Amino acid sequence: MIDRKELRVNAAAMEQALSKRGEKAVNASSAWGVALSLDEKQRLLKTEAESLQAERNRVSKIIGQKKATGEDASAELHSMGDVGKRAKVLDAEAKEAEAAFAMTLLEIPNIPHASVPEGKDENDNEEIRVWGNPRHDEVPAHWDIGESLGIIDFDAGTKLAGSRFSVLRGAGARLERALIQFMLDKHADVNGYDEVWVPAIANRKTMTGTGQLPKFEEDLYALTGEDAFLIPTAEVPVTNLYQDMILDASQLPIKHCAYTACFRREAGSAGRDTRGIIRQHQFDKVELVQLVQPENALTALDELLSHAVSILESLNLPYRLVNLCAGDLGFSAEKTFDLEVWLPSQNTYREISSCSSFGQFQGRRAGIRVRDDQGKPQAVATINGSGLAVGRTMVAILENYWQKDGSVKIPEALQSYMGGMTAITPKVTA
RNA sequence: GGAGAGAUGGCUGAGUGGCUGAAAGCGCACCCCUGCUAAGGGUGUAUAGGUUUAACCCUAUCGAGGGUUCGAAUCCCUCUCUCUCCGCCA
Numbered sequence: 001m002i003d004r005k006e007l008r009v010n011a012a013a014m015e016q017a018l019s020k021r022g023e024k025a026v027n028a029s030s031a032w033g034v035a036l037s038l039d040e041k042q043r044l045l046k047t048e049a050e051s052l053q054a055e056r057n058r059v060s061k062i063i064g065q066k067k068a069t070g071e072d073a074s075a076e077l078h079s080m081g082d083v084g085k086r087a088k089v090l091d092a093e094a095k096e097a098e099a100a101f102a103m104t105l106l107e108i109p110n111i112p113h114a115s116v117p118e119g120k121d122e123n124d125n126e127e128i129r130v131w132g133n134p135r136h137d138e139v140p141a142h143w144d145i146g147e148s149l150g151i152i153d154f155d156a157g158t159k160l161a162g163s164r165f166s167v168l169r170g171a172g173a174r175l176e177r178a179l180i181q182f183m184l185d186k187h188a189d190v191n192g193y194d195e196v197w198v199p200a201i202a203n204r205k206t207m208t209g210t211g212q213l214p215k216f217e218e219d220l221y222a223l224t225g226e227d228a229f230l231i232p233t234a235e236v237p238v239t240n241l242y243q244d245m246i247l248d249a250s251q252l253p254i255k256h257c258a259y260t261a262c263f264r265r266e267a268g269s270a271g272r273d274t275r276g277i278i279r280q281h282q283f284d285k286v287e288l289v290q291l292v293q294p295e296n297a298l299t300a301l302d303e304l305l306s307h308a309v310s311i312l313e314s315l316n317l318p319y320r321l322v323n324l325c326a327g328d329l330g331f332s333a334e335k336t337f338d339l340e341v342w343l344p345s346q347n348t349y350r351e352i353s354s355c356s357s358f359g360q361f362q363g364r365r366a367g368i369r370v371r372d373d374q375g376k377p378q379a380v381a382t383i384n385g386s387g388l389a390v391g392r393t394m395v396a397i398l399e400n401y402w403q404k405d406g407s408v409k410i411p412e413a414l415q416s417y418m419g420g421m422t423a424i425t426p427k428v429t430a
Numbered sequence: 431g432g433a434g435a436g437a438u439g440g441c442u443g444a445g446u447g448g449c450u451g452a453a454a455g456c457g458c459a460c461c462c463c464u465g466c467u468a469a470g471g472g473u474g475u476a477u478a479g480g481u482u483u484a485a486c487c488c489u490a491u492c493g494a495g496g497g498u499u500c501g502a503a504u505c506c507c508u509c510u511c512u513c514u515c516c517g518c519c520a
Binding site: 050059060063064098 | 440447448449459477479480481488489499500501
């Protein structure tokens with residue numbers, strides 16, 4: 001959520017910065033476009049309502065005093081007439097206007113940071129570096145590797161739940177678990193994160209705190225009979241751990257890592273990545289979350305990014321680092337780096353981690369604050385990123401570690417997590 | 431699932447219609463006192479919004495939402511959550 005005071009005091013500069021996301025972010029029908037007038041209206045009504053309330057309170061106080069001393073208060077009582085009623089009506093109007101304004105505010109995307117490159121879509125993203133030695137020989141797609149090794153069962157997933165679900169078997173299931181464990185250990189023991197385990201269901205308020213709601217409800221799985229949803233990322237519960245709290249400066253930075261399953265309806269991606277496990281309705285992810293002082297946001301983003309990178313490098317997976325342009329930036333992010341892993345079967349890099357700074361955007365929405373030097377509360381900055389998406393990491397391992405004999409080597413760093421296994425080989429059918 | 435009790439500031443905890451944004455204690459901050467320490471004394475200590483150069487001031491908030499009333503932390507209704515007992519259960 002953008003700062004409502006900024007909106008009023010600095011509208012022109014804000015609009016300029018916001019327009020980096022594209023004209024549609026600031027045109028007349030955009031949330032931004034209507035916010036200014038709604039704010040004006042809201043404040044006007046509020047001022048009016050408050051002055052009537054003040055009058056009501058003043059006279060009521062006198063009545064109370066007179067009654068206490070046994071004086072006659074009928075003049076005051078009479079003069080009040082329907083003031084109380086009118087005050088309530090005005091207050092209701094003011095509240096309605098405030099709610100409309102607040103709702104609009106919630107639909108305005110974050111303002112891109114000045115360091116975010118200009119651009120319309122993913123084609124304008126800025127490649128920062130590439131790492132590793134991508135292989136360019138013929139490699140089967142991970143779904144073929146997975147099926148021939150008998151470790152990914154797509155039919156079973158479809159039967160049980162529908163399209164975009166799968167079942168992992170044997171070494172595949174073990175590899176999923178090994179990856180989770182490996183990533184968590186690294187982040188908790190080496191990178192300095194406090195591990196947390198959180199619910200996979202979040203209520204509406206929590207979903208609003210991190211920005212999934214109100215705008216993206218159709219991307220979420222909603223529970224029947226409850227105002228709650230399956231989480232699309234651990235970012236939601238982990239960040240909201242501090243919802244409506246005023247933190248002491250000495251508590252920062254707060255760094256958490258968490259493993260959760262993630263659930264996404266993929267409403268807007270029909271037809272994309274329909275084969276394989278790149279885009280599933282349910283997937284595992286180890287997430288990194290930091291809460292920091294606003295002035296430290298970008299430094300923290302660099303640090304968190306290096307932690308995600310450390311997983312890729314210790315698995316020796318070739319990747320490239322991309323700085324997202326303004327047009328490709330997510331709703332809540334002020335700046336995002338994507339890590340893309342090399343997939344030889346597709347001869348391209350595919351996103352495996354997205355590391356973002358949200359500035360104070362989520363802090364304002366979720367009511368997470370920290371006291372500044374003067375002791376005044378201000379919204380914290382939040383940073384998060386995947387470290388990493390587990391399913392996609394498995395895809396990358398299957399393809400990058402695939403051997404001509406059809407087997408897949410286990411990366412050295414994972415072998416101890418796989419009970420000493422050094423390769424997954426096709427099952428010998430009797 | 432059944433029965434009952436409860437939700438007040440950073441914490442504990444008073445408060446059943448009026449001067450209570452809220453007693454008291456604890457904690458915290460600053461000051462005083464005191465060879466040091468300990469003990470003691472004093473002052474201050476919620477959040478958001480509006481107005482303002484600032485102070486003052488005004489409004490809202492005692493789990494959430496609605497209602498009664500000139501006036502609600504206090505009365506009524508609905509919801510959420512917590513606790514206790516019983517039942518069930520991985």
